Amino acid sequence: MKVRRLLWLLNHDTLSKFELPLIKNLGFEIYTPKSTIKEILQSSGSITFEYDHTLTIPEEDLKLLNEYDFFSTTNMPLYIKKIINEHFHTAITYTDTAFVLLRKLIHNFNGEIFFRAFGVGPSKFKNYTDLINFYFTENDHHKLKQISKRFWFSQCYSNLLEIEDDFYKKNAVYMPLGLPNEFYEIENEWIGNQDKILFFCTRIKYIAESEKVYNQFKKDFSGFDYIIAGNQPVPVDDEKVTGFLEREQLNELYKNCKVMYYHSTHPRHLHYHPLEAMIAGMPVVYMEGSLLSNLAKDTQQAGCCNNIKEARMKIKKIIGGDKELINNIINDQKGILHKFSYEYNKLLWEQNFIPIVNAPAPVLKESAKKIALFLTESEWSIYKEDYVQVVKMLNAGLKKLDEKNSITFNILGNKFDTNRDFMELLKDGVSIRDFKLQEVSLKSTIESLALLFQNEQLWHNSYIMPVDYARNYVDADYWLFLNHELDEPIAPIKPYGIYIDNLGERFYNTISDFRISNYKNASFLFTSSLQTKIDLVKHVGIAEEKISIIPFVFSDSHAEESPSIESYYLLEVDSKKINHIKRLLTDLQEYYRLSGRTEKVKIHLNNYKFDGNDDYDARIIFSNMIKESKFLKNKVTMYFDLKSNEYNALYSHAKKIIIIHDLKHVYFKLAKAMQYKKETILHNFPFYKDFENALNYTFNYKNFASNDNVLFEVFSESIEDKQVDAKLEHIHMNAMNEIAQVWRKLL
Numbered sequence: 001m002k003v004r005r006l007l008w009l010l011n012h013d014t015l016s017k018f019e020l021p022l023i024k025n026l027g028f029e030i031y032t033p034k035s036t037i038k039e040i041l042q043s044s045g046s047i048t049f050e051y052d053h054t055l056t057i058p059e060e061d062l063k064l065l066n067e068y069d070f071f072s073t074t075n076m077p078l079y080i081k082k083i084i085n086e087h088f089h090t091a092i093t094y095t096d097t098a099f100v101l102l103r104k105l106i107h108n109f110n111g112e113i114f115f116r117a118f119g120v121g122p123s124k125f126k127n128y129t130d131l132i133n134f135y136f137t138e139n140d141h142h143k144l145k146q147i148s149k150r151f152w153f154s155q156c157y158s159n160l161l162e163i164e165d166d167f168y169k170k171n172a173v174y175m176p177l178g179l180p181n182e183f184y185e186i187e188n189e190w191i192g193n194q195d196k197i198l199f200f201c202t203r204i205k206y207i208a209e210s211e212k213v214y215n216q217f218k219k220d221f222s223g224f225d226y227i228i229a230g231n232q233p234v235p236v237d238d239e240k241v242t243g244f245l246e247r248e249q250l251n252e253l254y255k256n257c258k259v260m261y262y263h264s265t266h267p268r269h270l271h272y273h274p275l276e277a278m279i280a281g282m283p284v285v286y287m288e289g290s291l292l293s294n295l296a297k298d299t300q301q302a303g304c305c306n307n308i309k310e311a312r313m314k315i316k317k318i319i320g321g322d323k324e325l326i327n328n329i330i331n332d333q334k335g336i337l338h339k340f341s342y343e344y345n346k347l348l349w350e351q352n353f354i355p356i357v358n359a360p361a362p363v364l365k366e367s368a369k370k371i372a373l374f375l376t377e378s379e380w381s382i383y384k385e386d387y388v389q390v391v392k393m394l395n396a397g398l399k400k401l402d403e404k405n406s407i408t409f410n411i412l413g414n415k416f417d418t419n420r421d422f423m424e425l426l427k428d429g430v431s432i433r434d435f436k437l438q439e440v441s442l443k444s445t446i447e448s449l450a451l452l453f454q455n456e457q458l459w460h461n462s463y464i465m466p467v468d469y470a471r472n473y474v475d476a477d478y479w480l481f482l483n484h485e486l487d488e489p490i491a492p493i494k495p496y497g498i499y500i501d502n503l504g505e506r507f508y509n510t511i512s513d514f515r516i517s518n519y520k521n522a523s524f525l526f527t528s529s530l531q532t533k534i535d536l537v538k539h540v541g542i543a544e545e546k547i548s549i550i551p552f553v554f555s556d557s558h559a560e561e562s563p564s565i566e567s568y569y570l571l572e573v574d575s576k577k578i579n580h581i582k583r584l585l586t587d588l589q590e591y592y593r594l595s596g597r598t599e600k601v602k603i604h605l606n607n608y609k610f611d612g613n614d615d616y617d618a619r620i621i622f623s624n625m626i627k628e629s630k631f632l633k634n635k636v637t638m639y640f641d642l643k644s645n646e647y648n649a650l651y652s653h654a655k656k657i658i659i660i661h662d663l664k665h666v667y668f669k670l671a672k673a674m675q676y677k678k679e680t681i682l683h684n685f686p687f688y689k690d691f692e693n694a695l696n697y698t699f700n701y702k703n704f705a706s707n708d709n710v711l712f713e714v715f716s717e718s719i720e721d722k723q724v725d726a727k728l729e730h731i732h733m734n735a736m737n738e739i740a741q742v743w744r745k746l747l
Contacts, residue, residue, distance in 0.1 A: 003056060004357065005029040007084060007091040007109075009070055009101045010116065011036040013046035014272055017180030020051060022345060026354065029054040031088065034066045037097065057087045064545055071100055073457060078495065078523050078746050079545050081108045090357050092116060092154065099135045106143050106151070112357055113147070114154040118177070119269030119291065123209075128153070129165040139455040152356065159294060160268050173352050178345040179337075183276050186251045190281035192326075195319045197221060198257035198282070200273045202230035204241065217263060220308045224315065229253060229273075254280035259318045261311065262286040267294055278337055283329040285314050295336050302328035368404035369747050372476035372494075374466050375411045376437060377483045377664065379607065382647040385555035386668045388424055390482065393553045395430050397739030401747065408476065410435045410466060438467045445491045448474075456492045459517075463491035477747075478523070485664065487512045495523035497746075499550075502527075502687040503535040504662025507705075508577075516540055524746055528552035528667070528694070531687040548742045551735035552694045554671040568600035569715065570654035574663050575608040575618035575640070584660060585625050585632065587709045592631040599715060602650060605640040606663050651676050658714060659683065660704040667691055670699070681714055 006028045008020060016032070023030055030051040055062055061083045068080050084091075089111040093101040105113050117128055125131040136144070144151060145167070153168040155161055156177040161169045199221075204214045214228070214236075229250065232243045245253070254277055262274040262284055270291040274284045286292045288306050296304075302325060305311040317325050338344055373391060380387060391409050398405045407430050409422070414434040416422070422432045440448070445463050449456055452474060464486070466473055472493075473479060479496035490496060498518060505511045519525060519540055525547045527533055533549060536542040573581050581603075588601060603622075610617055619640060626632045639650065651657065657673045657680045659666065670688075673680040674697045682688055684701040692698055702710050 003029065004090070005031070005055065005057070005088045007031050007088050007093075007105075008051075009033055009091060009093040009105070011047060011096075012094070014180060015177070016046065016048060017182060018178040018342075018345075020048075022178065022342070022349065024051065024054060025346070026349065028090075029056060031055060031062075031065060033070045035069045035071065037071050057083075061087065067545075070104065071096065073100060074521075075456070075492075075495075075523070076104050076108045077543070077546060082745065082747075084108070085110045090114070094118070095131070099132065102132075103136070103140055106140065106147055112150045112152065114152045114173070114175070114353075116175075117153060117155045117160050119157060119160055119266070127163045128160075129168060137455045139450065154353075157268060157270070157291060157295075163268070173356065174348060175353050176345050176348050177340060178342055179272070179275055179279070179340045182247065183272075183279050186254055186276075186280045188281045189251075189255050190277075191255050192258045192282065194256045194258060195225060196257045197224050197226040197315060198253055198260045198277065199226055199228050199263070200230045200271065201228055201241075203233060204230075204236045205232070205234035213263060217261075221261070221312065221315075224312075224319075227253060227257060250276075251280075254282055257282065259315050260284045261315060262290070262292065264291070265289045267291055270295075275337065275340055278333040281330055283318055283326050284333065285311050285318070285329075287311070292336060295339055296332065299335050300328070300332050302332050368402055368406065369398065369478070370406050370408070370476045371398060372408045372410060372466070372473045372479050374435065374479065374481045375409070375483065376481055376486060378412055378609070379664070380411065381415070382642060382644045383665050383668045384421060384644060385557055386553075386665075386671070387482070388422065389553045389555050391425055391430060392428060393551065393735045393739050394480075395425075395428055396736040397741075398743050399429075400736060400740040401743055406431070408433060408473075410468070410473075412436065433468055435466045435468045435473075437464045439464055439488070440491060445493075448491070448493055452493070454493075458492075460489045460514075462488075464488045465491035465493055480526070483664070484515070484519075486518055487514050489514050490518050490521070492521060497524040497526060498522050499526040500532055500536065501664070501667060502529055502532045502662065502685070503539065504666075504685055504687070506535065506539055507662070507685070511540075522546070524548060526550045526742075529687045529690040531690055535687070548745065550742055551738045552667060552691065553735050554668055556675065566600075566653040566655065568602050568654060569656050569658055570650055571601060571603045572657065572659045572663055572666075572669060573603055573605060574661060575605045577661055578618055578621065580661055581618070581622055582625070584711070585622065585629075585636070587711045588636060589629050589631045590709055591712045591715055592635060595712070595716070597715065598635060599655075601636045602654070603636065603638045604642070604647075604650060605638055606665075608640045648672070651678065654678055656681060656714070658711075660710075670697075671695060 004027055006023060008023065008030050010016065011033060020030060020032070032048055032051055034047055034049065036047060052062060064079060065083060068077070091105050091109055091111060092114045093105060094116040102115060120127055120131055125134065148167070148171060151171055153161065153164070153172040154175045155172055156175065158174050161172040199217055201210055201214045201217065203210045205211060226240060228238070228241045229245060232241065235243065260274060260277040260282055264271070265287045267289055268291060274286060274292060277284050283303060285303050285305060288304050293301060293304050303314070305314060314325065371394070373394065375387060391407065395407045398407060409425060409430050410433045412435065416434070418426070418432045425432060440463050442458060442461050445458060466479070474493060476494055479494050481496065481498045484498050484500040500519070503511070519536065519542055525536065525542065527536070527547060528550055530549060533544070533547045536547055537544050571584065573584065591597070605619060605622070608619060610619070619638065622638055626636050626638065642650070651672050657678045659669065659680070659682050661683055662685060663669065670680060670691055674695045679700060681700045681702055683704040688699060702714060704710050
């Protein structure tokens with residue numbers, strides 16, 4: 001038998017105590033949200049874990065659901081979307097405060113959606129059509145119409161549809177409202193020994209309309225004694241206003257007050273308190289035209305009044321002890337209460353709700369997924385073979401899920417020959433394109449989203465987006481940026497992910513706010529380092545579930561080469577870290593001056609780009625420092641903008657590789673050093689430890705951030721040839737299976 005599971009996204013305390021037991025008895029496993037907003041908690045809201053035990057979904061998935069805030073205004077994470085669609089086929093929700101829940105469901109949930117309509121109370125909106133129109137964007141409306149065959153206007157009262165637009169009339173289903181067992185704890189216990197009117201008015205100083213009702217009641221019933229109950233977030237300076245009361249205190253009022261007056265004349269909205277009073281056996285005086293009067297239509301209604309004058313007269317008689325009137329009102333109320341009984345509700349839900357959820361669900365054709373990968377780094381050519389392996393892994397894992405899935409590999413600029421440089425990828429069915437990152441205005445971003453019927457929160461004046469002057473990648477299901485150093489906000493045109501090497505920048509306080517924003521707004525993040533995942537959670541505040549650890553792969557084309565050793569040290573530096581390099585050259589100068597040694601040093605300048613200003617150009621600054629020093633000019637050589645074979649030769653012939661600070665592509669560099677069997681000396685960043693395990697290779701760590709001349713120590717150490725067994729087959733063997741699992745989790 002098919003397991004029936006239901007998302008009950010309401011957080012309404014009283015409703016939960018009736019509706020959840022009913023739904024459970026109808027044969028459903030139930031999930032309820034574990035967080036809500038303050039406004040809901042202040043207005044009869046609650047959170048319950050009571051039904052978690054009914055669920056037979058994996059514990060990890062339940063944990064993720066319980067940690068997720070369904071009321072957040074950010075996009076639903078991909079992992080939550082996957083969980084709710086994999087395990088649930090029905091969802092019930094309501095208005096909350098701004099239709100956040102309904103929006104999330106219509107854009108992310110593939111099952112039946114029941115929107116619980118309790119009736120629009122006194123407000124500027126005449127019906128739910130107006131209310132939804134006010135909060136929904138054009139994109140939301142378009143999506144709602146798209147899913148019209150599985151969206152249901154779940155009206156709690158049969159007359160709600162009468163004033164709605166045709167869309168809601170056509171999709172209306174009557175699922176009445178019931179009263180929880182706790183209401184019946186005082187059934188027929190009314191005594192009426194206090195000659196007071198019981199009146200309810202909540203949030204008097206919080207909502208202007210409530211204060212208006214409060215003042216009108218005091219005017220209409222001056223001369224009578226009364227008690228005004230109801231939750232008051234803002235205290236009211238009136239001794240007759242009780243504020244919040246516990247259930248036991250409320251029950252005492254229902255037992256002892258002589259009569260309740262219910263003021264509403266709204267034909268399609270009803271509060272719980274007059275029904276609670278009726279259960280206790282208290283006579284309730286109410287107004288003609290109200291929903292109470294409609295529920296008892298065509299029957300005698302002794303408690304119904306045409307105007308305030310009649311209401312005052314009946315209340316006066318009740319307080320005076322008119323037994324005939326009291327008994328008539330109490331007897332007439334039983335017909336109203338029947339429509340809120342468990343038996344009545346169960347019958348109507350079985351007739352109206354169950355056939356919908358039991359109907360065979362339309363078979364959703366699983367469409368092939370298309371992922372657009374973006375290599376946004378201009379200095380990519382010397383790592384081309386490594387990136388080819390990364391793309392091959394991502395593509396193989398994706399196709400393991402479905403052969404129809406595809407990847408487009410997009411490279412910044414057009415400085416490549418597709419057939420020569422990427423034939424290996426073409427054979428695997430990967431499309432190769434060039435692209436550029438273009439800055440777009442806020443207005444253009446909004447217009448692009450509108451064309452896709454999407455509505456995203458936008459906080460910046462401009463964004464960057466990948467463009468190819470064709471479809472600009474809107475045909476992709478997801479974007480994945482293979483480089484994380486993007487210091488402008490990414491336009492949220494498509495759900496995107498970012499591969500993050502490490503958070504080395506945090507040690508230099510150089511992570512930009514825009515970069516952090518991109519991390520937080522990404523739908524998913526990839527890294528190959530457990531330490532980086534820990535850092536993202538701890539230092540950036542990224543949800544752990546958003547981060548996936550993927551295998552570290554690289555080109556092993558140099559593994560069989562026999563390395564040669566010359567008498568030079570290779571130092572890898574970042575051209576943007578000018579002060580670091582100045583200190584490096586100063587330390588080198590001191591080493592040569594004091595030691596009298598003559599070892600050659602070659603410096604590879606990473607991340608170099610001439611910005612047109614000689615005074616601030618790293619290459620010119622450092623070249624001048626070398627030329628002007630008698631200790632450096634014949635021993636230190638600087639390299640930049642190398643071709644792949646030149647860069648490989650630089651590694652192949654080096655005595656040692658020294659990396660004094662964090663760099664782009666540092667892990668590809670470490671893999672290259674390992675393959676050429678080079679001793680590698682690194683600054684002691686904790687995330688490097690992850691790659692010792694991946695490469696089966698031990699690095700030598702130094703604290704290059706100390707005030708000591710660490711290079712003096714490094715150059716003075718004796719050189720030992722290291723025997724390296726990298727076991728490359730083991731490194732690559734499980735990569736496809738691991739990445740397939742990651743794709744499966746996301747997609």
